[in-house]
Amino acid sequence: MAAPIKPNTLTTLRLPLAPTAVWFLTRGTTEGIIIAAVLALLLEVTDVADGWLARKYGEVSDFGKLFDPFADAFSRYTLFMGVMAIGQASVWMLLAIFYRDSTIAFLRSIAATRGVVLSARQSGKIKAVVQGIGTQVIFLALVLTRVMPDAAWLNEVPWWTMMIITIVTLLSLVDYLYGNRSILKAAWNNEPAA
Numbered sequence: 001m002a003a004p005i006k007p008n009t010l011t012t013l014r015l016p017l018a019p020t021a022v023w024f025l026t027r028g029t030t031e032g033i034i035i036a037a038v039l040a041l042l043l044e045v046t047d048v049a050d051g052w053l054a055r056k057y058g059e060v061s062d063f064g065k066l067f068d069p070f071a072d073a074f075s076r077y078t079l080f081m082g083v084m085a086i087g088q089a090s091v092w093m094l095l096a097i098f099y100r101d102s103t104i105a106f107l108r109s110i111a112a113t114r115g116v117v118l119s120a121r122q123s124g125k126i127k128a129v130v131q132g133i134g135t136q137v138i139f140l141a142l143v144l145t146r147v148m149p150d151a152a153w154l155n156e157v158p159w160w161t162m163m164i165i166t167i168v169t170l171l172s173l174v175d176y177l178y179g180n181r182s183i184l185k186a187a188w189n190n191e192p193a194a
Contacts, residue, residue: 003057008064010050011071017043018075022082030146036082037139043075044132073101076131080162083138088158093166100173107180110187118183123175127168134165 021039024032050068054060080097083089104124111118141157148154177184186192 001057003053003059005053007050007054007057007059008061008067010046010053011064011067014043014046014071014075017046018078022078022085025082025142026085028086033139033142033146037143040079040135040139043079044136047072047075047132072128076135077101079135080165083158083162086142088138088142089162090159093162096166097169100169103173104176107176107184111180111183114183114187116183118180121172121175121179123172127172130168131165134161137161 017039021036021043024039025036026032047068050064054064077094077097080089080094084091084094108118138158138161141154141161144151145154
């Protein structure tokens, strides 16, 4: 039996949702922030749903294995840029997240040229969970600051959540580099693939 909706179609739907969420977020209105929060939640729900559908209906594909993490990074990074645009994240945080993802993509390319498939590491899975939950915490805090203006402490939650996301993301980078140092060393020295 085929899935009611193709997992890759569901993944594709996430791509326009992220910039739409940022558009609403940067309007600066309470309604815009609420809509952005709902869209951010929908992004995470569809991320879980596409993988579940692919496994349940046996529609896991090589394309999907690459497309899903791309859509995750695209969506979350877009949301993080929106959070920065409203002053709730620092530029260096986004640079750290961007550099981590770019470095891992480069590492995967190096491994592929050497006939090695770089599997996901536990730290990468933890990073994904922290980013997914952290994004929801950020958007919930943004909504609550609008509906509970007297709770001033809520204003600090998005920035500190981004700090945690950034630290976990950087720790994941260190783990990937250390765990794959033999591949990097061999490629650097132009040694034959093992």
